[in-house]
Amino acid sequence: MAAPTTTYTGKNNGNHRITEPAPVRWLLTAIALAFLALFLALPLAAVFSQAFAKGWETYLAALWEPDTLSSVKLTLITAAVAVPLNLVFGVIASWAIAKFTFPGKNLLITLIDLPFSVSPVISGLIYVLIFGRQGWLGPWLDAHDIKIVFAVPGIILATIFVTFPFIARELIPLMEAQGKDEEEAALVLGASGLQTFLRVTLPNIKWGIIYGVILCNARAMGEFGAVSVVSGHIRGSTNTVPLHVEILYNEYNYTAAFAVASLLALLALVTLVVKTVAEWKVQQQLERE
Amino acid sequence: MSIEIENIGKQFGSFTALDDINLSIPSGELVALLGPSGSGKTTLLRIIAGLETPDSGRIIFNGEDTTDRHVRERKVGFVFQHYALFKHMTVFDNVAFGLNVRPRDSRPSKSAIKEKVMELLRLVQLEGMAKRYPSQLSGGQRQRIALARALAVEPQVLLLDEPFGALDAQVRAELRRWLRRLHDEIHVTSVFVTHDQEEALEVADRIVVMNKGRIEQAGTPDQVYEHPANPFVLNFLGNVNLFHGRIPQPAQGERKTVSYVRSHDIDIDRSQQDSSSLSAEIRHIQKLGPSVRVTLTLASGEPIEAELTRDAFQNLGLQQGEQVYVRPRQVRVFVEDYQI
Amino acid sequence: MKILKRTNNVLPGFGPTMGYTLLYLSLVVLIPLSALVFKTAGLSWHDFLEAVAAPRVLASYRITFGAALAAAGINAVFGVLVAWVLVRYPFPGKRLVDALVDLPFALPTAVAGITLATVYSANGWAGKYLEPHGIKVAFTPLGIIVAMTFIGLPFVVRTVQPVIEELDAEIEEAAACLGASRWQTFRRVLFPLLTPSVLTGFALAFARGVGEYGSIIFIAGNMPMVSEITPLLIITKLEQYDYQGATAIATVMLVASFTMLLVINLLQRWSRRYAD
Numbered sequence: 001m002a003a004p005t006t007t008y009t010g011k012n013n014g015n016h017r018i019t020e021p022a023p024v025r026w027l028l029t030a031i032a033l034a035f036l037a038l039f040l041a042l043p044l045a046a047v048f049s050q051a052f053a054k055g056w057e058t059y060l061a062a063l064w065e066p067d068t069l070s071s072v073k074l075t076l077i078t079a080a081v082a083v084p085l086n087l088v089f090g091v092i093a094s095w096a097i098a099k100f101t102f103p104g105k106n107l108l109i110t111l112i113d114l115p116f117s118v119s120p121v122i123s124g125l126i127y128v129l130i131f132g133r134q135g136w137l138g139p140w141l142d143a144h145d146i147k148i149v150f151a152v153p154g155i156i157l158a159t160i161f162v163t164f165p166f167i168a169r170e171l172i173p174l175m176e177a178q179g180k181d182e183e184e185a186a187l188v189l190g191a192s193g194l195q196t197f198l199r200v201t202l203p204n205i206k207w208g209i210i211y212g213v214i215l216c217n218a219r220a221m222g223e224f225g226a227v228s229v230v231s232g233h234i235r236g237s238t239n240t241v242p243l244h245v246e247i248l249y250n251e252y253n254y255t256a257a258f259a260v261a262s263l264l265a266l267l268a269l270v271t272l273v274v275k276t277v278a279e280w281k282v283q284q285q286l287e288r289e
Numbered sequence: 290m291s292i293e294i295e296n297i298g299k300q301f302g303s304f305t306a307l308d309d310i311n312l313s314i315p316s317g318e319l320v321a322l323l324g325p326s327g328s329g330k331t332t333l334l335r336i337i338a339g340l341e342t343p344d345s346g347r348i349i350f351n352g353e354d355t356t357d358r359h360v361r362e363r364k365v366g367f368v369f370q371h372y373a374l375f376k377h378m379t380v381f382d383n384v385a386f387g388l389n390v391r392p393r394d395s396r397p398s399k400s401a402i403k404e405k406v407m408e409l410l411r412l413v414q415l416e417g418m419a420k421r422y423p424s425q426l427s428g429g430q431r432q433r434i435a436l437a438r439a440l441a442v443e444p445q446v447l448l449l450d451e452p453f454g455a456l457d458a459q460v461r462a463e464l465r466r467w468l469r470r471l472h473d474e475i476h477v478t479s480v481f482v483t484h485d486q487e488e489a490l491e492v493a494d495r496i497v498v499m500n501k502g503r504i505e506q507a508g509t510p511d512q513v514y515e516h517p518a519n520p521f522v523l524n525f526l527g528n529v530n531l532f533h534g535r536i537p538q539p540a541q542g543e544r545k546t547v548s549y550v551r552s553h554d555i556d557i558d559r560s561q562q563d564s565s566s567l568s569a570e571i572r573h574i575q576k577l578g579p580s581v582r583v584t585l586t587l588a589s590g591e592p593i594e595a596e597l598t599r600d601a602f603q604n605l606g607l608q609q610g611e612q613v614y615v616r617p618r619q620v621r622v623f624v625e626d627y628q629i
Numbered sequence: 630m631k632i633l634k635r636t637n638n639v640l641p642g643f644g645p646t647m648g649y650t651l652l653y654l655s656l657v658v659l660i661p662l663s664a665l666v667f668k669t670a671g672l673s674w675h676d677f678l679e680a681v682a683a684p685r686v687l688a689s690y691r692i693t694f695g696a697a698l699a700a701a702g703i704n705a706v707f708g709v710l711v712a713w714v715l716v717r718y719p720f721p722g723k724r725l726v727d728a729l730v731d732l733p734f735a736l737p738t739a740v741a742g743i744t745l746a747t748v749y750s751a752n753g754w755a756g757k758y759l760e761p762h763g764i765k766v767a768f769t770p771l772g773i774i775v776a777m778t779f780i781g782l783p784f785v786v787r788t789v790q791p792v793i794e795e796l797d798a799e800i801e802e803a804a805a806c807l808g809a810s811r812w813q814t815f816r817r818v819l820f821p822l823l824t825p826s827v828l829t830g831f832a833l834a835f836a837r838g839v840g841e842y843g844s845i846i847f848i849a850g851n852m853p854m855v856s857e858i859t860p861l862l863i864i865t866k867l868e869q870y871d872y873q874g875a876t877a878i879a880t881v882m883l884v885a886s887f888t889m890l891l892v893i894n895l896l897q898r899w900s901r902r903y904a905d
Binding site: 019020021025028029031032033035036038039040041042043044046047050089092093095096097099100101102108110111112113114115117118119120121122125126127128129130132134135136160161164180183184187193196197215218221222223224225228229241242243245246249254257258261264265267268269271272273275276 | 638639640641642643646647649650653654657658659661662664665668707710711713714715717718720724726727728729730731732733734735736737738739740741742743744745747748753754755775778779782811836839840841842843847860861863864867872875876879882883886887889890894
Binding site: 339340341359360 | 639
């Protein structure tokens with residue numbers, strides 16, 4: 001489902017003089033923090049606790065396993081293809097959508113958001129229906145000995161699908177908020193279209209791009225459902241890191257499962273840090289009027 | 290460079306922004322497009338710049354049709370209402386932008402660009418600010434940087450969209466005088482958009498009064514102020530200091546007419562001076578700094594406002610509730626069915 | 630070139646960028662999704678009904694939608710509370726907590742799944758305190774609700790938070806001046822202003838929960854008729870090479886998602902009705 005779009009507003013906290021009595025404030029804060037601790041902090045701590053349950057050596061041994069390393073490699077390849085493709089799309093689409101007016105704009109934005117509304121399982125299924133043995137292109141692919149589903153291309157395609165909207169949906173509202181004054185100023189001053197984009201637009205959306213890319217990357221590396229459907233679970237060959245976690249876990253190899261999962265949890269933490277910084281920078285840029 | 294505007298029309302959906310506009314702007318003049326919001330003045334300015342495409346008509350620069358020429362090639366300087374400074378560039382880089390983006394063969398050398406930028410910063414009196422970012426400047430300073438940036442490409446036409454709109458009153462007045470002096474120095478054909486009649490009267494060589502996508506009157510400040518072509522111009526050029534008085538006149542022939550008197554063109558006397566004197570009662574006296582506004586009611590019940598100097602007011606010693614005589618010094622008569 | 634003229638914009642590149650946008654959108658999203666629709670259209674009405682209305686499938690809808698509803702409800706209550714506390718009350722480590730709220734967006738679902746299953750299992754950190762009281766979370770429908778609550782949490786918080794930030798201090802001051810108590814102010818003035826965003830967040834969390842797979846299958850136990858969610862059933866059918874069954878159920882899910890999308894769009898439009 002669609003993540004809420006970042007909205008760019010001036011922060012308004014701290015200037016409210018009317019507030020609740022102190023005991024009420026403390027109670028509400030305590031309940032909110034307890035809820036977050038139970039649902040967020042506890043699981044996060046559990047990942048690392050389980051991963052190191054049997055010490056550093058077991059942890060490192062689990063990571064150095066050849067199947068783990070090949071799953072890391074496949075995950076990196078997948079992200080390295082999916083993220084740049086969606087980045088190019090995101091920048092191009094947001095230029096067309098944010099800087100111009102045309103009929104059907106809202107419909108187009110909704111269509112771009114579609115992959116967020118689709119269950120990951122269905123995102124995988126549609127590629128099986130097209131490229132699978134019984135699918136539209138199945139017989140043709142079979143005849144030419146090309147494997148897409150239950151092979152690396154299928155994993156990449158499903159990942160592109162589920163991460164498709166991330167960068168575009170970040171850049172469209174940002175570019176709309178920035179308007180086109182600066183671009184017009186550049187054109188009046190004699191800049192070409194490309195110069196205008198590279199020298200004026202791009203620096204202004206830099207942090208928005210970083211924000212979109214980091215979220216897109218997190219999802220690309222962490223996607224489970226869609227990839228699970230198209231992968232075929234071939235150990236050492238079509239296993240991404242999340243799929244490898246599943247296999248280890250189902251084999252009751254908990255320490256190894258959590259060791260590999262801790263890599264993904266670390267990625268999530270890095271993502272949150274970069275995201276927070278990028279969000280702050282974007283906000284700052286918009287307020288710098 | 291002279292600008293000819295011929296039969297320009299522009300629609301936005303069902304809204305007519307410009308309706309058959311014709312105007313010629315002689316080389317070297319400073320012209321104000323004056324009108325209320327929605328009068329089409331900004332659209333006209335953007336069409337001159339090439340930022341909007343007109344639905345019909347032609348724009349001619351120095352006898353050359355530029356209607357289809359891209360904004361990039363028009364060599365106009367444009368100062369945006371909110372300046373549109375590049376926020377991620379220093380003041381220096383902002384001003385240098387137009388020179389830096391030129392193709393290599395026509396781009397000045399680095400040192401020539403630097404010299405040019407510093408010269409412009411001196412012109413706008415902000416030499417010390419070259420390394421700052423736009424966010425570190427005050428509104429008035431940003432405005433001047435926007436102007437320096439526009440001038441860097443040596444435009445043949447300078448276009449300014451509400452150049453002082455976002456500034457506070459004092460900075461506004463200062464920049465206004467400064468812009469006038471600057472224009473006297475560099476003499477580039479300039480057009481600026483404003484909704485402030487005082488600004489137009491003070492700065493411009495010529496004023497073009499616009500309303501509902503049409504030109505109501507074009508002329509020198511004296512012409513439009515002293516000889517307004519119609520009630521709209523008269524009304525619009527009256528600001529808070531002026532007022533639209535309304536005195537009914539006997540029907541002239543078949544057509545009813547309405548007369549307009551500016552509030553400072555009304556004399557108040559203790560006695561009837563001549564046939565134009567009308568009896569009135571003072572309802573309200575309001576002191577507005579150097580002048581005094583007196584609200585009266587005519588015998589017919591119609592309200593009227595007069596504006597006196599403080600001296601004249603004190604000499605008469607007027608009191609609320611007094612019966613006096615009012616006498617219009619200057620009356621402008623218009624046919625009543627004129628659409629404002 | 631006609632459309633270019635109509636856009637009346639001096640910025641270059643509308644034609645090519647729009648063309649690329651539509652092409653890429655079609656290739657990646659529209660054509661693959663239409664495969665599902667065409668495949669379903671090939672089914673006879675009878676086969677379709679048999680696939681989507683079998684008892685085991687109906688049970689999976691009940692479990693999936695029921696749990697998603699419950700989880701969205703929990704998130705609506707606690708999400709508003711968290712958003713309120715994050716905006717209004719100062720406390721140490723607030724920035725950290727604020728950033729942590731997005732963890733479910735960033736943490737891969739498989740990791741969330743095995744972790745929640747471990748934490749809530751009989752001897753897990755949370756499970757060992759719940760089990761003695763007869764509360765079994767892992768491998769029961771309750772586990773599904775827990776997983777859905779986890780992944781849906783940021784939706785309500787991030788939808789409501791900016792609305793609370795935007796609330797003008799003056800309206801609360803005005804209510805106080807008019808003699809309203811703090812609770813009255815919240816109930817009569819603030820809550821109506823927050824309602825649309827709360828409903829939007831609820832709908833987003835619900836829709837996300839319905840489609841979720843990775844974080845649930847580890848904690849759910851996956852017992853047919855009891856704790857088997859619909860997305861898992863689709864995969865089960867696929868693994869049995871029952872492509873028709875999988876496609877038919879997927880279509881039902883897709884229609885449900887699109888309905889939710891429509892509802893969410895309407896809610897968002899409604900929430901802007903007071904906007905200046």
